Amino acid sequence: MTPAAAETKKRPSSEEVAELIERYTANLMRAAFSLNFNENEAEELVQATFCAYLDGGSRFEQRSRLLTYLFGILYNKARETRRLRDRNPSLDAMDADFEGHFDSEAHWDEPSMAVMTEVEKKAQSRAIGQMLKDCLEGLSSLLGMAFTLKEVERVPASQICAILNVTPSHLGVTLFRARNKLRECLAAKGAVIV
């Protein structure tokens, strides 16, 4: 890139800025919410994401979609902000909970499944949405972001791997943990899922 081109990149026109913000703000806000930022924090995070892109826009090599690139910036900014709070201490416990549902032949342990079903029947289904929100707050940034990118933003797995800097098998484990943690959390709250 020539210096002139770089200079052009550093100083976007107001139309370019407006188009960038118009096109991507909603996606980035949703991603920020999935990381449990409140509205003010989410807005600041999205603004910081745009600033980081504009500061280093020449680094975007167009090997991926711009939205994917912006998700990557947002995720890293979120982790910088939340590094101290983003712990994931219960992964082993989560896996143990999952394993606890199966018998020695790896089939559902029927009493365990029956208990879950009975618990689920006690709750009102319309409350599940709020319960899910509460449960999402228990997910780490990695789990929450992976789940949101996959289910809400419908980003292909290969791009999620690039954004989160994980391998495909690690992404599978991450999604497995996110979904099971939400399922266990909803069951513990007595939600009727099905």
Next chain:
Amino acid sequence: MNAIDSIMGETCRRFARQVASGMPPLDGGLYRRFQFWVHWSICPFCRHYWKEIRVINRLHRSMSALSQHPAVKLPQIKRRITEAILKRYV
């Protein structure tokens, strides 16, 4: 092991891991997929689990809509961010 044993050899744990990870099987191809759906058709617990995960996915999609955050006024947010960035860059 005969063919029936092989097809019925899917375990609930493996099925559940497959469902929750949402990733295509790393090996096995069509046969593995066939085995997965045969197990789905014969195991009520796994069908229940499969439905639960689908509901959780769908619920997350609907709850993530910005309309679920009534205080969020997207046009105002866009305007504020645009103003801040234009002040800084243009």
